[in-house]
Amino acid sequence: MTDLNTGDPAPGFELPKAGGGTGSLAEHAGKPLVLYFFCKDGGDACVNEAKDFSRLKHEFDGIGVDVVGISPDGAKSKERFRSKHEVTVDLLSDETRRTADDYGVWKEKSMYGRTYMGVERTTFLIGPEGKITRIWPKVRVAGHAEEVLDTARSLGKAE
Template identity: 40%
Template sequence: MSNIPQIGQAAPDFSTPDQNDNLLTLDDLSNQWIVLYFYPKDDTPGCTTEAKDFTQLYQDFSALGAKILGVSPDSGKSHCKFISKHNLSITLLSDPEHTLIEAYGAWRLKKFMGKEYMGVARSTFLISPDRMIAYIWPNVKTKGHAQIVLTKLRELAATQSQK
């Protein structure tokens, strides 16, 4: 897990298509907070819970100047179906080659029923407006996670505004 960017380091740059096949880069998002979360697969129970929770808190994140980006290896078409089915208001990035997923150390060895395989480790990065890693959740449990991220964002945003 040594390839996971650490708090205080510059956020790895990216250029990745969203669900509508529009290329999104870290530069496009300068001067705002970014919640960059990695998840294994569209429309699976844990991933759906997480996406719906972030959607439910979307206005709270927006009020703090934060953009929520979910990343998985799924296609843009799959993301569009997922967004439509669950009425999601977040942006989903498609990374079938795992370029962005690997840059953030979220492509890791996993175990399931005694078998080992490489896959997306559910993890979240909070990136500050100056494009630095502000906080990391390397092994996310979905229940209540969006609220935990929002609480941390409020705390860090308040600290930053005092500077």
């Protein structure tokens, strides 16, 4: 597991995409990227987060920022999730959890006294040069997509 910090280069990835094909960090070179990691396809918080980013997608598009979500579920599960919940942002499958590990979000978690490994909900804002501009660890979903959009807007104004 890697501890990433603001200013660090974002780890590269190439993962299966919902709907077919692959998604990679390289395809977003030269423009900002919001990369959010979520636990699983279908959990209430995961659904709400995906819907929030999808609801704001046109605003992210308007400032030239791509939004991509990643979780350990398979690409077919992602496609069902996108269709069922009308998710419009790209979703990538990290079944090996290598990308989650590279970004330091694959962590030991605890629920009801039981420990297990899972994704810690985390969002990264990656600048056009491929460096991490902002990290939101242990995300609380309510209002999060709006906060990320506001930060992305101010990043665009500063450049």
